[in-house]
Each structure stands twice: as C-alpha cells, then as structure tokens.
Amino acid sequence: MKEARYFYVPNAAVETALPAEEAVHATRVLRLKEGDELFLMDGEGYFYQAEVTLATAKKCLYAIRQTLKQETCWRGKIHLAIAPTKDMGRMEWMAEKATEIGFDEISFLDCKFSERKTLRTDRIEKIIISAVKQSRKGWKPTVNEMSPFHYFIENCSNQGRKYICHCYPEIARADFFTAISNDESSLSGDDITVLVGPEGDFSIDEVRYALAHGFESVTLGNSRLRTETAGLSAVMMSQLARRV
Amino acid sequence: MKEARYFYVPNAAVETALPAEEAVHATRVLRLKEGDELFLMDGEGYFYQAEVTLATAKKCLYAIRQTLKQETCWRGKIHLAIAPTKDMGRMEWMAEKATEIGFDEISFLDCKFSERKTLRTDRIEKIIISAVKQSRKGWKPTVNEMSPFHYFIENCSNQGRKYICHCYPEIARADFFTAISNDESSLSGDDITVLVGPEGDFSIDEVRYALAHGFESVTLGNSRLRTETAGLSAVMMSQLARRV
Numbered sequence: 435m436k437e438a439r440y441f442y443v444p445n446a447a448v449e450t451a452l453p454a455e456e457a458v459h460a461t462r463v464l465r466l467k468e469g470d471e472l473f474l475m476d477g478e479g480y481f482y483q484a485e486v487t488l489a490t491a492k493k494c495l496y497a498i499r500q501t502l503k504q505e506t507c508w509r510g511k512i513h514l515a516i517a518p519t520k521d522m523g524r525m526e527w528m529a530e531k532a533t534e535i536g537f538d539e540i541s542f543l544d545c546k547f548s549e550r551k552t553l554r555t556d557r558i559e560k561i562i563i564s565a566v567k568q569s570r571k572g573w574k575p576t577v578n579e580m581s582p583f584h585y586f587i588e589n590c591s592n593q594g595r596k597y598i599c600h601c602y603p604e605i606a607r608a609d610f611f612t613a614i615s616n617d618e619s620s621l622s623g624d625d626i627t628v629l630v631g632p633e634g635d636f637s638i639d640e641v642r643y644a645l646a647h648g649f650e651s652v653t654l655g656n657s658r659l660r661t662e663t664a665g666l667s668a669v670m671m672s673q674l675a676r677r678v
Numbered sequence: 679m680k681e682a683r684y685f686y687v688p689n690a691a692v693e694t695a696l697p698a699e700e701a702v703h704a705t706r707v708l709r710l711k712e713g714d715e716l717f718l719m720d721g722e723g724y725f726y727q728a729e730v731t732l733a734t735a736k737k738c739l740y741a742i743r744q745t746l747k748q749e750t751c752w753r754g755k756i757h758l759a760i761a762p763t764k765d766m767g768r769m770e771w772m773a774e775k776a777t778e779i780g781f782d783e784i785s786f787l788d789c790k791f792s793e794r795k796t797l798r799t800d801r802i803e804k805i806i807i808s809a810v811k812q813s814r815k816g817w818k819p820t821v822n823e824m825s826p827f828h829y830f831i832e833n834c835s836n837q838g839r840k841y842i843c844h845c846y847p848e849i850a851r852a853d854f855f856t857a858i859s860n861d862e863s864s865l866s867g868d869d870i871t872v873l874v875g876p877e878g879d880f881s882i883d884e885v886r887y888a889l890a891h892g893f894e895s896v897t898l899g900n901s902r903l904r905t906e907t908a909g910l911s912a913v914m915m916s917q918l919a920r921r922v
Binding site: 568570611659666 | 751771775778779780812813814855899900901902903904907910911914915917918921
C-alpha cells in the first residue's frame with residue numbers, strides 16, 4: 435500500500451473520476467494504479483476513503499469504500515473581507531496561512547485608498563485548495579470576487595457580528611479579541627465578519643458608513659501591522675475565540 | 679519638512695553618524711539634507727528625533743534633538759525556537775510577521791528530522807531590522823545562531839515557562855494558549871520560550887529529553903500547520919496572552 439494521497443474532488447460522492455488536474459497528478463506523478471488507495475476531500479465536510487478502479491495517462495476513476503464525516507473545529511463562520519495589497523504574493527501567503535489556521539470565507543474590497551483595483555481570484559482559489567489538502571481541512575473556504583466597499587457593506591449579512599478594523603483614534607474602538615471572546619453568542623450567533631483595510635487604511639467616511647450599517651469599530655491591538663498581517667491576525671483571533 | 683524617516687542605529691545615543699547602508703539610503707535615495715528631520719531607533723527601547731548635520735554621498739551625520747522612550751507592549755520575553763524549513767523563504771516571512779506582531783528572540787534548532795542543517799542568520803537579521811523599522815518596534819528581536827537541539831535544551835534558561843509543541847498523541851499535551859493564558863505569572867515570571875519542530879516533527883526522544891529538562895508538553899490546537907505557520911501561531915498566541 436502506497437502512502438495515502440489526498441485529492442480535492444467537489445461532489446466526490448456523486449462523481450466517479452478525479453478532476454483533470456488531479457487525475458494527472460495521481461496517475462503521472464504519483465503513478466497510482468488500479469487497487470491503490472486514495473482519499474477524496476469534497477470541501478463540504480466529508481472525506482472518502484476510495485480505491486482506484488481505472489488509471490490511464492489522463493483519467494483516474496475511483497470507487498468509494500468509506501465515507502468519513504469531518505468534525506467542525508470551530509463554531510460559526512469566520513469571514514475575512516480585506517482590501518488586497520499591491521503585491522499579490524502577500525495576499526497569496528495570507529490566503530494559504532488563513533486556510534491552514536482555519537476560516538470559512540474571504541472577500542476582497544475595493545476601497546478609496548486601495549492600491550489594487552483588480553484581483554485574480556482563480557489564483558487565490560488554487561492556493562486555498564492546495565492548503566486545504568495540505569492541512570486536511572474538512573471544509574474549503576469560499577472565495578468571493580472583489581467588490582466595491584459600499585456594495586459589500588450594503589449586502590453583507592451573517593448570523594453573528596460584523597466588525598471593521600481601523601486606525602482612527604477619533605472613533606472609539608473596542609479590542610477585537612476581547613469583543614469576540616466576550617460576546618453573547620447565544621444571542622447574536624457565532625458568525626464573525628471582519629473587515630481589514632488597505633495599507634493606507636479605510637477612509638474615515640468608509641468607517642462611518644460601515645458603522646451606520648451595523649458594523650462594530652475595533653482595533654487588533656497596539657502593533658502596526660501590514661494589511662496581510664492584520665488579515666491573518668484577525669483570522670487567528672477569530673479562530674482562538676471560536677474553536678471547540 | 680519632508681516626511682519623517684526612520685533609521686535603525688544601534689547605540690544611536692552615543693553615535694553621531696548613520697551606519698553605512700542607512701547613510702546611503704538617507705542621502706542618495708531619500709536625498710536628505712542638512713537641517714532635515716529624521717528618527718533613529720536603537721532597538722533597545724529608545725527612538726530619537728534628530729536632525730541631519732552633514733550629508734554627503736556616503737555619510738550622514740546627525741544631532742539628537744529629543745529622546746523618546748518607548749513603552750513595552752507586552753509582559754516578559756517571547757522567545758521562539760524553531761527548526762528551520764528547507765525553503766528559506768518560509769522562515770523569512772515568518773521572521774518578518776513575528777516581528778510585526780511582536781516578539782523578543784528567535785533561535786534555530788538542528789533536530790533529528792531537520793531538513794535544513796545550516797542557516798544564514800544575517801539574512802534573517804536584515805529582514806527583522808526592516809520589519810522593526812516598518813512596524814516601529816521599540817525593541818529589535820535577538821537572532822541566535824542555529825544550535826543542536828540537545829545543546830539548546832541544556833542551555834535554555836529564562837525567568838518563566840518553557841514549552842515544546844509536538845504531535846505525539848501518546849504524550850499528554852496541554853493546550854498552549856490556555857496554558858499561557860492561565861499560568862501564575864507572579865510565581866513563574868512572564869517569560870515564554872516555545873519550541874516548534876521541523877515538518878517531520880521532533881523525534882519522540884527529543885520531546886522526552888525536553889520534558890526531562892523542564893519543558894512542558896503542549897499543542898497549538900487541532901489544525902495541521904506547516905512549521906512556519908506553527909511558529910507564527912505560537913508567537914501570536916504568546917503576544918495575545920502577554921499584551922498589556
């Protein structure tokens with residue numbers, strides 16, 4: 435028996451073949467053959483122990499032997515909405531690390547002071563899938579297309595609390611970690627949506643607009659963080675406050 | 679008045695000139711001239727508001743106008759000892775992010791399952807200095823040369839608690855964040871030393887050796903983390919537990 439291999443297969447339970455890229459990896463790189471064991475992850479809470487039933491250069495069919503329901507590791511949904519940095523590499527590592535640590539959804543914001551106005555979410559999606567496999571996550575985080583700040587604010591609904599991190603001392607800010615550690619989850623639900631601005635911060639009008647739409651004003655602490663570090667810190671604090 | 683510029687100058691209070699590299703940056707890149715304001719950071723708890731007194735192509739002399747004592751943002755010292763990853767880029771970003779978030783010392787361990795047996799600490803030092811400037815930290819984290827695991831364990835002394843993170847289910851593990859959040863700092867001091875192993879983990883003998891030398895057995899949680907993500911998580915948790 436070869437070392438167990440993990441593949442990301444959306445709808446693994448109803449499909450019978452690995453997606454094209456995964457098939458190439460399975461048959462050409464790992465040289466899996468009929469009868470070899472493999473593990474499928476559907477990104478929706480299930481792993482499957484399976485067996486290769488046909489392996490050609492381009493195709494890899496499988497049969498599921500066992501369904502392995504995954505346990506949730508944190509309560510509620512953790513949703514990060516962030517203004518992407520000019521340097522895409524910084525967003526990519528943040529997406530990888532946030533996936534390893536554990537979160538549910540990422541959105542990208544086009545803000546007044548954003549240096550980056552477009553974003554290839556397909557690259558982020560690939561990096562997240564790779565991290566999901568590497569860290570064996572039961573659920574694949576959702577990646578949303580970039581949206582204008584005001585559109586996001588107006589259309590953001592979750593079952594819990596919504597926060598905006600910013601650096602304006604003239605607007606009172608609660609400590610984010612204290613706020614999410616103490617909140618009455620039975621009243622407000624466990625979901626967290628947290629907004630992180632561009633390197634030049636949100637504009638003060640953007641902050642006020644968010645506050646007028648049910649967001650709470652918070653700070654991540656005393657440290658002066660780059661955007662991607664702030665995003666990752668927000669995810670890690672959410673994870674620590676919501677883990678089960 | 680030009681935008682305030684920050685320079686790392688060890689012993690800034692007794693020196694009168696920027697170090698060679700900083701001088702080139704100040705005079706050739708930023709084109710600072712006599713009378714321009716600059717800020718010096720000594721990495722030991724002091725910033726200095728200063729003024730350029732002489733600027734040539736290679737030299738930049740200054741006079742200090744005001745001493746600005748920095749406040750500590752966390753209690754005790756946070757010391758991360760980690761087995762470096764094969765890919766140096768991963769260690770470098772971790773060093774950058776840990777500096778932004780805030781920690782005091784980094785050591786590198788040569789372990790049984792280490793993939794990397796040598797390390798250029800001068801590159802890590804440069805990245806940390808750059809992050810200290812960027813995030814305006816009052817203290818520069820200390821960078822130690824790589825040492826064999828057993829040597830580190832035998833010679834590690836701090837005023838607080840020492841922890842080793844590992845994945846062996848047969849050795850009871852406390853939750854790291856809970857342990858450092860609840861510990862009786864008045865009894866044991868505030869310092870934290872935390873060990874993170876290579877991708878293949880510490881050997882079980884290494885874990886037992888550390889436990890026999892006063893280290894406590896801990897886990898960072900349920901997530902399967904890459905080495906550099908585990909290192910950053912340990913720093914972030916320490917920072918959250920020790921911030922003032």
